[in-house]
Amino acid sequence: MSDAATIETPAGRCVLVRSGRRTLAISVLPDGGISLTAPHEAPPDDISAKVGKRLRWIVTQRRSFAEMNKARVPLRFESGATHRYLGRQYRLKVSTGSPTGVKLVGSYFYVTARKGTEGEVRDLLGAWFRSKAAEQFAVRLKAWAPWCREHDLPEPRLRLLRMPKRWGSAHRDGRIYLHPDLVKAPSICIDYVVAHEVCHLMHPRHDKPFFRLLDQKFPDWQAVKRRLELSDVVLS
Incomplete structure (x- = not known):
């Protein structure tokens, strides 16, 4: 907000x-x-x-x-294409078979699909990213829970939401909305977005108290924000 x-x-x-x-x-x-x-x-x-x-x-x-x-090359969903996870690049290796799924091993995403079409691979990889986003974001929000309790704030509750213009959004009832594609960005960028939104639980507006709190809880936020803006991880 x-x-x-x-x-x-x-x-x-x-x-x-x-x-x-x-x-x-x-x-x-x-x-x-x-x-x-x-x-x-x-x-x-x-x-x-x-x-x-x-x-x-x-x-x-x-x-x-x-x-x-x-x-920027549009994302492809075939063997040899590259995709990011936590800021690192990984190559796709697509095969057909059953059961279908995605495994991250070494520097490769191994995707098993029934027919191996780009649409099928896109859906499988998208589901994998969404699952990992839920895991990564939940761990970070849980780390903020003691601070929220200490300041009589609602415990942050994760919601995944694709937003066209922002990586995150906060509501005073504790709901923290985060874009699932944020999991493709470097870990420190995820930390920044989470910190930004949790600080909004105390200060909903971008006012002086908010930025004072953000400076205190995440001193390098401006540099990390710029790093996220310049990365090839884009809102979609």
């Missing part, structure tokens, strides 16, 4: 989040969008003017991401 708004700037419409920081932070996202984090008291006109001063840099970043996106 957040108090994000939008603002018109020389770079177009941007997402604006108010926080306790003292200066304006400008982030260009892989899809070309722009996220701004500004002090609570910063006037919109001042924010827009500062974005305008960084326009050349923003254009360069957008071009860089555009080139990266062109270079």
Whole structure:
């Protein structure tokens, strides 16, 4: 949950989040969008003017991401294709037979399918990732349970949900929604998203208390957030 708004700037419409920081932070996202984090008291006109001063840099970043996106090869679901799990790349080895399933051994995903079609392999691998996501995320949320009890917060409860624009979302009743594809990202990126959402149980908005808490519980969050944004693990 957040108090994000939008603002018109020389770079177009941007997402604006108010926080306790003292200066304006400008982030260009892989899809070309722009996220701004500004002090609570910063006037919109001042924010827009500062974005305008960084326009050349923003254009360069957008071009860089555009080139990266062109270079991205669509995921394939056949022998020899590569897929990520916890940040590492693994190759697929597809065979036909029964029972069907997926095994991760060494540097390979061994997928056994009835007919071996790409659609069948996609479904089998997707189910495997979803299962592993539930395991990985649950362990992390469980580690936060004592802290939540200590602060009279509801114990975090995992929900897997494919969200087109975000990796996670939190509700004050303790529900933490996480995108199953997040399990493909490096472990530290998962840790960051979980920490971010759990901190929202105490502070629902992206305000000064929230960022103060996030700084305390996950000091390197900005660098890790950037690493996730620059990774080839994308929202879908």
